[in-house]
Amino acid sequence: MKNSQIPKRTELFEPTIQALKNLNGSGSISEINDEVFRLMKISDKVIAIQRKSSEKRAYNETILEYELAWVRTILKKKGVLEKSARGIWALKDFSENDNEPLFESIKNEDENLINEETPDEEYEWKSEVRKILTEEITPAEFERLIQRILRETGFVQVEVTGRSGDGGIDGRGIARINGILSFHILFQCKRYKGSVGAKEIRDFRGAMVGRTDKGLFVTTGKFTRDAIKEATRDGAPTIDLVDGEKLAEKLKELSLGVSIVLVEKIVVDKNWFKGL
Secondary structure (H helix, E strand, C coil), X not given: CCHHHCCCHHHCHHHHHHHHHHCCCEECHHHHHHHHHHHHCCCHHHHCCECCCCXXXXXXCEHHHHHHHHHHHHHHHCCCEEECCCCCEEECCHHHCCCHHHHHHHHCCCHHHHCXXXXXXXXXXXXXXXXXXXXXXXXXXXXXHHHHHHHHCCCEEEEECCCCXXXXXXXXXXXXXXXXXXXXXXXXXXXXXXXXXXXXXXXXXXXXCCCCCEEEEEECCEECHHHHHHHCCCCCCEEEEECHHHHHHHHHHHCCCCCCCCCCCCCCCHHHHHCC
């Protein structure tokens, strides 16, 4: 797959704005990215092209994920977008935003801003988490991690099976709702750098038949658009999807291997000294 098929960074600004408009002014990173891909009719093969690692650093995000992260960073610096503490991006002044002057100014943007190495976003730590999960722990350790996450989020009787010939089912558990209702789930975990397609979702659903009405598919990679459609297809048991980005966010939320370090900021109050 040639990287020439990937849109240039400057070609991604207008679709990003339009994607947010289509999402009624705000959206998560995955929602925005998926809408940009839809608007630009980018194929799943191009979407899945990974960013090449350097001698100093290994990357686990795709080229388009990285480029779109930079697009949001620049639009934020331009005062067009804002990001909440929970990582939701939103258009400022959504109802009256006129983008034509903005796009013209971006085309003539300072090269240092357009070609910076690191976007002002969370892909750096998420990429590190995904690299650890795909390359530095064993499949059994990954299954136990998913088991721990499910337990931490309220599931009970969570069991890792991982038996060969079991249709890819890696475990089962019971989800409790308000301490009263409960339902059984089967889950599958895949350590992928690339994308999980519709075939894998169909195979998993086939293994679920007659055993449960609910499934959970977890991957360190991403799901193709066809996979997402297949997971929620009418008339078929629903399969909830957790991709690498959501998985990293959940680890952060639960403080499992990911922690937030607050940096001390020292402020000198000149007025305090004048009152002595």
